[in-house]
Amino acid sequence: MAEQVVVKKQGGFFHGLWNLLKGFFVMMGFSFFILVVMLGVALGRAMDEKPEALPSKILLTYTFKAGIGEKLPKPSITQPFVHTTNTIRDLTEALEGAAKDDRVKGFVATMEDMKFSVAQVQEIRDAIAHFRKAGKFAYIFGESYGEMSSGMSDYYFASSFGQLWLQPVGIVGITGISAQVPFVKGTFDLVGVTAQFGHKGLYKSAPETFTATDMSEPNRRALTEMIGDLSRQMVGGVAEARGLTPEQVRMLIDNAPFTDQAALQAKLVDKIGYYDELMEAARKEAGLAEKDETVDLSDYAPEAKTKMKGFRGFVDEVKKEIDKEENKKSGKGKPKIALVLGSGEIVSFGGAHAGMGDSGIEANDIVDAFKEVREDKDVAAVVFRIDSPGGSPTAAETIRRAVVETQKAGKPVIVSMGGYAASGGYWVATPADWIVAQPGTITGSIGVFGGKFVFADLWSKIGVNWVTISEGAHAGMWSFNRLFTDEEMAKFEATLDNIYEAFLQRVMQGRKMTHDQAFNVAEGRAWTGAQAKERGLVDELGGLARAIEVAKERAKIKPDVDVEVEQFPADESPLDMLLKLAGDKASLRPNLSITPQQLREMIEQQAKALQAQNLKAPVVEIR
Secondary structure: OHHHHHHHHHHHHHHHHHHHHHHHHHOOOHHHHHHHHHHHHHHHHHHHOOOOOOOOOEEEEEEEEOOOEOOOOOOOOOOOOOOOOOEHHHHHHHHHHHHHOOOEEEEEEEEEOOOOOHHHHHHHHHHHHHHHHOOOEEEEEEOOEOOOOOOHHHHHHHOOOOEEEEOOOOEEOOOOOOOOOOOOHHHHHHHOOEEEEEEEOOOOOOOHHHHOOOOOHHHHHHHHHHHHHHHHHHHHHHHHHHOOOHHHHHHHHHHOOEEHHHHHHOOOOOEEOOHHHHHHHHHHHHOOOOOOOOEEHHHEOHHHOEOOOHHHHHHHHHHHHHHHHHHHHHOOOOOEEEEEEEEOOEEOOOOOOOOOOOOOEEHHHHHHHHHHHHHOOOEEEEEEEEEEOOEOHHHHHHHHHHHHHHHHOOOOEEEEEEEEEEOHHHHOOOOOOEEEEOOOOEEEOOOEEEEEEEOHHHHHHHOOOOOOOOOOOOOOOOOOOOOOOHHHHHHHHHHHHHHHHHHHHHHHHHHOOOHHHHHHHOOOOEEEHHHHHHOOOOOEEOOHHHHHHHHHHHOOOOOOOOOEEEEEOOOOOHHHHHHHHHHHOHHHOHHHOOOHHHHHHHHHHHHHHHHHOOOOOOOOOOO
């Protein structure tokens, strides 16, 4: 009876929402009216969906594959309603919740073309270790661990599981790790292209790819030491997990790759068999009956709550937002830790296709997120998750100031570093109250470079003549048809000097260093998280879960007090996407090159896909 009342209230809410949107979107054109019709039908069907109860004995399964990152991709016009991927946080939180759930007996994983950074592997390894410490078993299956390629990252990840299965004829290719850097100046010389770049910092080596034919000694030294440290981390992790010494693991690496039987004999794997044989063994270990189904990790939510997907999930999210607002008014809301996500290249604002895909860390979005955080009285502290190789220094400065303003409002900001927090990614981290990074995080790279490519010789070779008419002594400074003049180069170098000094000043202020101390760890050199901690650029080694704990501590919240971790900015819902597209009049924008007929066809394809999937978002494939 209670459930019927809730549904009735939800129906009333969406009936009002429907009337509002219908009037608005009809004005925007027939294409958007179709979108709203589709949304209304889907929401109506969602009301009839029933949450599926989890079984009393749970065997979790999951396939780790490319596409799993720090945040969900933005909805697109062709896939506006469903997310087909999970985030690192989704997976680690699910495993943390499963560790506390007596119904969960074990976990079986497979891998398909994983593309995780070392730090992301470490994040998930930590969650697997916690899961196993709770007395649960964890098995992993691989057709190979590095077939026709170095399998170090895959095997490093797999070694965190209690039992490793390898398919017959599979390979364990732990041949070590390496970095290959291309140098294209020779090609540029042949075709008539000149790369005119400047840099500040002895180790700021990115332009070398275009300006040199070989690696400079400082670049070689820094890269060699970084590869060495990452190798030590991975070797140490594998050795501890497999009951071997680091020396034994290094010897195995030097003798890799291994055939299936050789890998078994070397204790690199525990079983040789097929996936169905592994599942049979895991089901027996978990005590599952023949009729019992396994549960995909993406369907399992922390603290053993059923996680709905598709449009039912959308309905539930709307209800949660309504409940939050009611709790705020009644003063019943939990203390909150805000999670601000910054993943990708740092830019001032999105490009032509902003909103149509993942456009990196847009400064204006992060500023808005921190503004929301400051205005939310329930937010006690902030965790700023950074996964970025850098980008625009001005955009980074915009974000840095948003962090400082949030601290001035009395809310501590803890930085959690993902795979990368380098260059601009470190710039935005400098004012943090505390910085947490994984040992394998690539961070630092405190320096700056810039320049342009000049095609003058290429135009001459192919007979193209450019005629320039300009007003201003340096109007053609950024033209790709000529080199900088000596005066322009001096001005450009001065600009780089100014940015580099500003970067050093922010490191000095944030990390409590002298100018000499900051300079000694700068020079454009990138460090692993472990190296950065030794040099004072990072405060602590750990993952996102540890950063959240630190945020609670800094906010003076007792460890046993339950807090809500709320993401800012929140992932865009289907409704958000529709409103954004409508506001931008996307179907009428010529740069998208989408006609109403094409849009209708895309909607029809989407409708068929949703019907085939019974309005549920697709899950990661399990064999």
